[in-house]
Amino acid sequence: MKIVVADDDPQMLSALRIILSAHGYDVTLARNGKAALAAVVDTRPDLVVLDLGMPQLSGREVIEAIRGWNAVPILVVSGRTDSADKVGALDAGADDYVIKPFAADELLARIRALTRRGGGTGEDAPIVRFGEVSVDLSAKIVSIGSGDTAKSVRLTPTEWQILEVLLRNPRKLVTQRSILTDIRGPQHVGDSGYLRLYIAQLRKKLEPDPARPRYILTEPGMGYRFQPDAEESGD
Secondary structure (H helix, E strand, O other): OEEEEEOOOHHHHHHHHHHHHHOOOEEEEEOOHHHHHHHHHHHOOOEEEEOOOOOOOOHHHHHHHHHOOOOOOEEEEEOOOOHHHHHHHHHHOOOEEEEOOOOHHHHHHHHHHHHOOOOOOOOOOOEEEEOOEEEEOOOOEEEEOOHHHOEEEOOOHHHHHHHHHHHOOOOOEEEHHHHHHHHHOHHHOOOHHHHHHHHHHHHHHHOOOOOOOOOEEEEOOOEEEEOOOHHHOOO
């Protein structure tokens, strides 16, 4: 598996190279934002790990540039702890955020979660429709509207994982623990704030009124529920 690692700190680059190479990853290093973007274009990696505070192009600018053409999972590894930096990176298209300093086992677990891919045949991955939204779970395509007016919606790999869990369990309560175990592993079942952030992003992209969600509902203190339209309830 190929990973591009971008950071302007030589010691951090060296540490990440050692950790990842020791676990069998093919690592390409970049010391600034432009080099990171070029490495993604050249190597077509399976994952990108990057810092936010890099010269030439910032980490957020790199994320935005990548997201213009590629849905590769992006993990931000940064010393910035302000929530605005986290939200900004996630809004730009990052899939996860790890704060420096970090434990190697946590970093590796985040990488495994982001690169985990589920299989599925056409029978197991139907097209789900709710309101104006159409989700092809097999092709991993989301669109809003129909015909010539339909617009595609880009979801990050983590958003896809959460949405797929909910859509495959219509009208059923899916607990926070269950979702977090699926997407991050059992050691992160307490990361409810992380999950709330991604649920909010999904609502922003898919709900007609994100402030008053109709399809992706919260069951306070328990989890979430996908509620199709009433006219679709017999499908």
